[in-house]
Amino acid sequence: MTKVYLNKRITPRIAMGHPWIYNNEVDRIAGTVSPGDIVEVYYFDGQLAGRGYINPGSQIIIRLLTRKREPIDAGFFHQKISEAWAYRQQLGYTENCRLVFGEADGLPALIIDKFNDYFVLQTLSLGIEQWKTAIVDAINTIFKPKGIYERNDVPVRELEGLEQKKDFLSDPFPTEIIIRENGLQFYVDIEHGQKTGYFLDQQDNRRAIEHIVKGADVLGAFTYTGTFEIHAAHYGAKSVLGIDISENAVAQANKNAALNQLDHIVKFEAMNAFDVLKNWGKEGRKYDVVMLDPPAFTKNRSSIEKAVTGYKEINLRGMKMINNGGFLVTSSCTNLVNPELFLDTIYMAAKDAKKRIRQVTYQTQSSDHPIIWGMENTHYLKFLIVEVCDR
Numbered sequence: 001m002t003k004v005y006l007n008k009r010i011t012p013r014i015a016m017g018h019p020w021i022y023n024n025e026v027d028r029i030a031g032t033v034s035p036g037d038i039v040e041v042y043y044f045d046g047q048l049a050g051r052g053y054i055n056p057g058s059q060i061i062i063r064l065l066t067r068k069r070e071p072i073d074a075g076f077f078h079q080k081i082s083e084a085w086a087y088r089q090q091l092g093y094t095e096n097c098r099l100v101f102g103e104a105d106g107l108p109a110l111i112i113d114k115f116n117d118y119f120v121l122q123t124l125s126l127g128i129e130q131w132k133t134a135i136v137d138a139i140n141t142i143f144k145p146k147g148i149y150e151r152n153d154v155p156v157r158e159l160e161g162l163e164q165k166k167d168f169l170s171d172p173f174p175t176e177i178i179i180r181e182n183g184l185q186f187y188v189d190i191e192h193g194q195k196t197g198y199f200l201d202q203q204d205n206r207r208a209i210e211h212i213v214k215g216a217d218v219l220g221a222f223t224y225t226g227t228f229e230i231h232a233a234h235y236g237a238k239s240v241l242g243i244d245i246s247e248n249a250v251a252q253a254n255k256n257a258a259l260n261q262l263d264h265i266v267k268f269e270a271m272n273a274f275d276v277l278k279n280w281g282k283e284g285r286k287y288d289v290v291m292l293d294p295p296a297f298t299k300n301r302s303s304i305e306k307a308v309t310g311y312k313e314i315n316l317r318g319m320k321m322i323n324n325g326g327f328l329v330t331s332s333c334t335n336l337v338n339p340e341l342f343l344d345t346i347y348m349a350a351k352d353a354k355k356r357i358r359q360v361t362y363q364t365q366s367s368d369h370p371i372i373w374g375m376e377n378t379h380y381l382k383f384l385i386v387e388v389c390d391r
């Protein structure tokens with residue numbers, strides 16, 4: 001196995017648990033390597049850092065899989081996926097969960113979402129792609145699933161020299177399935193839905209609205225398949241309106257409302273949330289609760305400012321539409337806007353909206369997406385509920 005020696009200055013980061021090694025952090029490679037090879041990595045002083053896969057064509061040249069001198073083989077992947085499942089079960093997830101959250105489960109660039117008996121996989125680097133068969137075998141052995149599907153239609157794969165694709169990794173199956181969450185049911189379109197089909201990362205946060213929506217008129221923007229809005233109706237809201245720019249999402253949201261027999265309370269419409277918040281605000285429309293769960297707004301560092309401007313605008317407009325003493329439920333899902341910046345942005349929005357805000361709850365992504373301290377981008381979702389009062 002080829003040995004790789006690291007620069008001195010990166011020791012603390014790697015020693016604290018960060019598994020990425022950039023190509024300018026390698027001191028020397030003692031031997032030859034092919035893309036995807038497993039290599040043994042050493043700190044500058046000759047101490048073992050671990051083993052991982054290498055891709056000389058990628059900016060992140062090595063991603064560590066283990067800190068031990070252990071074999072990386074099919075048995076390794078079986079063991080890691082079993083451990084990831086045991087951890088989810090320990091935390092109380094029984095049916096649906098992010099089974100593997102990449103780096104946070106010691107399996108860099110691997111995502112596995114478990115929708116009860118169905119599994120959706122993403123292999124986002126060349127090094128992990130090589131082990132796809134072993135990973136699928138492990139899922140088959142551990143879970144005896146009804147179906148496995150790969151949602152590798154993700155642009156980031158191209159940085160690793162991989163094609164974008166989606167396909168069955170099991171016998172074909174009907175890819176629109178129904179899952180249960182918090183006593184409700186939701187259609188998940190594994191093949192055509194966004195990302196892996198469903199946002200499991202908000203599943204704990206959806207429960208957090210239970211007490212603030214009772215008897216309320218609720219507006220939800222960026223609703224996708226209507227999960228927050230249907231929860232609001234289930235928890236006793238008087239009326240709920242969900243907005244999404246995607247006709248497909250709205251069609252799916254309406255189906256979900258009907259599936260739960262809540263379509264007399266919750267309605268969905270395909271509209272641009274920016275226009276809705278602006279125009280309805282001007283018209284003086286008011287709600288007791290406004291919920292916002294926008295997409296990332298930025299994919300790279302250079303446009304963080306643009307993202308922050310977007311967050312500020314929708315939150316400011318949202319707050320203005322809230323009846324005195326009502327609530328704002330607001331999220332941000334990009335790791336490029338850190339929690340402090342997000343909370344500052346909400347504060348600035350309140351200031352400009354001439355509102356006082358009182359925090360009800362602040363949460364991150366659900367705990368099946370663990371946060372690795374020292375690896376900032378594993379802490380990506382911010383979820384905040386505030387009470388909004390006139391000044």
Ligand code: SAH
Nearest residue numbers: 199222223224244245246272273293294295
């Ligand atoms: N709350 C959802 C996830 C929302 S994802 C859940 O928990 O499942 C973000 C959504 O915002 C996507 O469905 C996308 O179609 C929608 N979106 C993006 N830009 C929009 C815009 N300008 N107006 C309304 N919706 C938009």
